Amino acid sequence: MLIQRASLLDGTTADIRVEEQIVAVGPRMAPSPGEQVYDAKGGTVIPGLHDHHVHLRSAAAALTSVQVGPADVHTRDDLARVLAAADIGSDGWLRAIGYHEAVAGPLDRTLLDELAPPVPVRVQHRSGVLWTLNSVGLARVGLADHPDGRLRSADQSWSEALTRNETGLGDVSRRLSTFGVTGVTDATPGLEVADVVKLMEAHRHGELRQRVHCLAPGKRILHDSDLDLTALTAWIAERHADGGPVAVHCVTAAQLVVTLAALRSAGPHPQDRIEHAAVVPDDSVADLAESGATVVTQPNFVAERGVQYLHDVPAAEQHELWRVASLLTAGVPVALSTDMPFGDDDPWKAMRAAVSRITGGGAVLGADERVPAREALTMFFGSADAPVMPRLIASGHPGDLCIVRARPDEVLGELDSDMVAATVIAGRLVFER
Template sequence: MLIRRGVLLDGTRTDIRVEQRITEVADGLAARRGETVYDAAGGTVLPGLHDHHLHLRAAAAALHSVRVGPDEVTGPEHLARVLRAAATGADGWVRAVGYHESVAGPLDRTALDGICPAVPLRIQHRSGVLWTLNSAGLALVGLPDHPDGRLRSADTEWTAALPRTEPGLAELSARLSGYGVTGVTDATPGLTAADVAALQQAHRRGELAQSVHCLAPGKRILHDDDLDLDALTGWITGRHVAGEPVALHCVTAAQLVVALAALEAAGRRPGDRLEHAAVVPDVSVAAVAASGATVVTQPNFVVERGGAYLRAVPAAEHHELWRVASLRAAGVPVALSTDAPFGHPDPWAAMRAAVARRTASGAVLTAGEKVTAAEALTMFLGDPLTPATPRRIEPGAAGDLCVLSGSPQQVLADLDAEQVAATVVAGEVVYAGR
């Protein structure tokens, strides 16, 4: 196809010829016989956005799950009403997501049995690392005598017993295409080779328009109650010896400290990543930079969970949360992502959060961590293997593009998905207009 009258982010007016890859970038290109011509009409053309950390299957399933987070449910009685009214899915379960203790306190099997005794029910904590099942659900996964029904998401001993339904991948893909997303990095831990192959196959058959890169098996989730420096160092060393980078999930200061110590002991390798880095104390900033790892973080949580942070985290520690600007200033390569479904899947909302740092109530959480609109945007333009290095529109680059209706100035002023006019993957339009 030929994209005419496009404007690059730097203001350059150009036409772009795209096959599987970009073949020509120049003003005044002549259309060839049989070539699809798309008129960008002076709109901005970017490399397609890449969401550097999300969970495809979970995000697809969440489209058909009951949301029970603090924004949707206001207390124990409301939670009970929502769950009792929920329809079972195709797998026979009621599946709820986004739960936080501020809704109705800690959950266990007894509490869920009081709400929903007969139908299998599982509720995922908004952190993504914990599920709570009722007795009917525990029986189905082979754990009828489990003491409290609280199970870790990464524990394959019970998750393997769940029905393998595949709802919503095409629906999720269409939504991502509407945001201008042409590629994703799936950060789900524990994916098998068969899981990865299935996602790649979904892309090849067109169910999933976005190209897919998977972190598994090189991702490790750290837990505060199970931090073993020697074991983690050994695992990282083994991955590095095999020629593979690692991705370490760090959402607390303790997890970050252990991750950095293990990386220092194992040695640096290009491609190593720190996922989230939700809390980075001042004394750890230099160590993060020295690790050489890329931080893949989610400033959208400043908006989505900022009110809770302001209430629960001491004011003196607010500046440690979801850092972006200070990490970049220290020389840390930083890329952005949404962490969908645990965060909202709209990357433009994450960009706006990185720029404004405003919670839902309008309070600013650490003004010193703000970045410019251009910086926020480019942190969604990286390649999956080098996420902090923005891709360029040039011959030889992948034919994955995002065409916006506004000028570069308008795009940067608004950072709004409403401006996405077309999304192109491998030279073919997969989304056109709202």
Template sequence: MLIRNAVLIDGTRTDIRVGDTVTEVADDVTAAPGEDEFDAAGGTVLPGLNDHHLHLRAAAAALRSLRVGPDEVRDRAALAGVLAAAVPDQNGWIRAVGYHDSVAGPLTRDLLDAIAPEVPVRIQHRSGVQWTLNTAGLALVGKHDHPDGVLRSADPSWTLPATEPDLEGLGATLSRYGITGVTDATPDLGAGDITELQRRMPQTVRALAPGKRILHDDELDLDALTSWIRHTHSVGVPVALHCVTAAQLVVTLTALRSAGRHPLDRIEHAAVVPDGSVADLADSGVTVVTQPNFVAERGDQYLVDVPEHEHHELWRVGSLLEAGVPVALSTDAPFGHSDPWAAMRAAVHRRTPSGTVLGPNERITEATALAMFTGNRAGHPGAVVPGAPGDLCILATPPPQALAELDAAAVAATVIAGRVVYER
């Protein structure tokens, strides 16, 4: 395919020939007989965006799930109302996601039994780390005598009934954002799961499994983690460690220092980075894949829950870059919104929903935020040059406007391996 009248992010006007890879970037390229042409009309052409951390099956399932977060329900009565009106899925369950304790306090089986229908109900906390089931649901997963109905997502002693996720619908949504590649951060994906995702998604799909591990503060074991990292590296697999607390980060950095590093090791989230850990993080050389979109989505709750003197430690970006830490951005969909452009704006402006700037020193430029969503893997921004993958995001706006707005509405077309998969 030949893209005419393109403008690269540096302002260069050019034509672009693209197939599986970009083969030509030059002025006045002559179209081959029968070659498809696309007129970019002076819009910006970027490397396709990559979301470096999300959960595909969960994000696809969320498209068909009831949302019960603070933005949708305000109190216990409202929660009861939406559960009562919900239609069970094909397995007879009511599946709800996005819950936070600010809605109706900590969920338990007894609370759900009191306010929910007598069908099986499962509600996922917005962190993604736990579900709360009512008595009917607990009976179906073999946990009828569980004391409170709160079950960790990663606990292998129970499983939820499989639901058919709308992966095609998710793929179409991501294409509308200009996303051409994704990294699934689900820890327990098998080879068959990954193959299925790659078959059904238009995007290039990579996975962190089997090197992904979620840490919990009450189960931190430095020796065990060090041993696991060393073994994982010994079979040629990098590790990706989920760190959302200061304790998890400190233990992870200590374990990596002892076990040694693989060049593709990653720390996922780094939601809290104390001042004293910034230099250690830089010395480790490990890439941080983080989600400043949570400042824009949940920042007002952070202002309430987190002591003021720790606000600057949340979802760092600018100070990590300044210290020399490789950083890439992502959305953590469905636990964060899947719009990468919103995540870029959050990294630039750091505004909570009420307009408070949270961590002003962590702000970055528009160009830096955009670069952190391009490229083939975390920390390696891409460029539209011959030999690059044939994955492109075509915007309707010229570079200055595109950078100033960072708006998904500007995406005019998305190209994957030389084929248009989305055109507005």
């Protein structure tokens, strides 16, 4: 494929010949016989975006799930009405996602029995780590006597009784292509080899166009109720001894402190990751830098959940949320992601949130954590193996490109996915607006 009249972020204009990798970048090139030609018309060509933390199967399932988060449901009566009107899936379940206590308080089987229809119902907390099942649903998974119906997502003792969702990946992939996303890292914990193989097959067969990397089995979710420094240290040391890195889910200060202590004891691996780092206390910033771990974070939650944060988090601690700039200043490697479907799947919105730090209510949350637009954009240029090493528009780099119908200054000024004109993966056009 030959892309003509492309603007690069440095302001130069070039033609780009691309196959599995970029073959050549230079002044006006003549098409080879049979070569597909795309006229960028002065639009900006950048490396295809890599979303460094997503959940593909959950995103596919979300397409047929009812949303019950604070943006969609506001009261207990609202929740009952939405659940009553929801469609039952082909597996016989009513599946709802995005729940937060702001809607109707803490959710358990008793409350769900009162509010939901008498069919199997499971409601996922917006954090993604917890499901609440009603009594009919608990009986379906063999847990009729469970005390409260609150089950962890990563607990396969109950989730294995569910029918795996094997549809919807194509729809997710097509949508990601419209954003210029050419690769993703699936951060779902507990994936078995068979699950990973199915994702790779979906990519090979063209259903899933993006290149896919999976963190499992090196991903671990922590819970404040059972933090175990000794066990975590042993697990990290074992992973490192086998030559593998770890990725640890840290959404609270306690989880981060324990993880940093475990990394310090076990020793570093150059590809260790901290997922989310939603809360980084001031006295943990230096320790985080010393660990050498890469932080993969989601500033989009400032825009999506900032109103709730301003209500729930003490003012003196709000600057600790979803840090970016202060981590970079301290020398912490940082990459951005969306956490799709728990966050909005449009990476350009995450970039804008990193630049503006504006909540859905219009307030600014963590002004000192703002980063320049170019920096926010390039934090989606890394690869699965090197999240903080931006790929370039240069010979030998992957042939995964995003073509934007605007000049570089306009791209950086707007950071808008509607500007994406085309997406190229391995030298092939997979999306054209």
